[in-house]
Amino acid sequence: MTIALAIHGGCGTLPKAEMTDAEWAEAKAHLAKSLRAGWAVLAKGGSAVDAVEAAVLVMEDSVHFNAGHGAAFNADGEHELDASIMDGSTLAAGALCAVKRIRNPVSAAKALMHRGDPLLLTGPAGDAFAQTEGLDIVENEYFSTERRRKNLASMKIRELVGTAGEASEAEKHGTVGAVALDANGHLAAATSTGGYTNKPPGRVGDSPIIGAGTYARDGRCAVSGTGKGEFFIRYCIGHEIASLIGYAGLSLKEAADRAIAELTQHKIGAGLVAVGADGTIVAPYNSEGMYRGWVTPDGLVHVATHADVEVMGQV
Structure with a gap:
């Protein structure tokens, strides 16, 4: 059987001039590390669920992405994290939202999925669940970085002068x-x-909402989205792509492109990665860039931040 893996690190990619060459190189290296972690699971015959958890763990631990360490600040200067995971073979899923102390929310989501009920926990209940599962619990400050502090200060100023709507995807x-x-x-x-x-x-976005920012269904596709979550929820983007494949007979690319086109009408930055039942991979986006990557059948690791895709060697 074919195995396939794709990742994204968000469509909130900074303009190239806003990071040094060394910082861009490190961000790409972390994308490659994420791919290698997930691919190692698949190559040994492991499950797709374990593979996506392994890949996301690496990015949650990286300073370069808005998840885990490096997460955005809310208006109160705190971090509230959302995560979900879904198994396309059973439609089992687990999700957490507005948690504040779980070092790796994706692992807590998987643990909740294995419990089976409930599917979604919020806030302190999610933190408490993760603690009972023996997962790493940290102080909220662990997630903070200087870049995110500057982003918060920038958005506070924009809010005051009425230009919040003009903020870049990277700021938001x-x-x-x-x-x-x-x-x-x-x-x-x-x-x-x-x-x-x-x-x-x-506030809760689309990432922990099954069918919106996360969806997987055997025989159709698996989807993970990035962008203005309120619109991903309204359009049920993940489920919409699977439905366009299952009911309208569209290819994965056609379905994903149509979904992004719907979001583009609202002039919001949006992107996603998806894999089809045959191993086809797509990674459409409409913003200046999107951190993304995939492994081709020949074992080559491909990563990108903007338009150009770079080969980072073998897995």
Whole structure:
């Protein structure tokens, strides 16, 4: 059987001039590390669920992405994290939103999925669940970085002068996600985020909403999205793509492009990665850039931040 893996680190990519060459190189290296972690699971015959968790874990631990360490600040200067994971073979899923102390929310989402009920926990209940599962619990400050502090200050100023709507995707958003097809033909998707900078406390986006920012269904596709979550929820983007494949007979590319076109009408930055039942991978986006990557059948690691795709060697 074919195996396949794709990831994204969010469509909130900075303009090239805003990071040094060394910082861009490190961000790409972390994308490659994420791909290698997920691919190692698949190559050994592991499950798509375990592969997407492994890939997302790397990005949650990286300073370069808005998930885990490096997450955005809300309006109160705190971090509230959202994450979900879905198994396309059973439609089982687990999700958490507005949690504040779980070092790796994607692992807590997987643990909740294995419990089976409930599917979604919020806030302190999610933190408490992760603690009972023996997962790493940290102080909220662990997630903070200087770059995110500057983003918050910038958005506070924009709010005061009425230019918040003009903020770049890099100032506002960011998400990480992974999709995979394993050797048994099963699909899975996972997504994790800190939301958007200066978001109202308690705000929940699409990342933990099954069918919106995360969706996987065997025989159709697995999808992880990034962008303005409120619109991903309204359009049920993940489920919409799967439905266009299942009911309208569209290819994965046609379905994903149509979904992004719907979002583009609202003039919002949006992107996604998706993998089909045959291992086809797509990564459409409409913003200046999107952190993304995939592994081709020949084992080559491909990563990109803007238009150019770079080959980072073998897995």
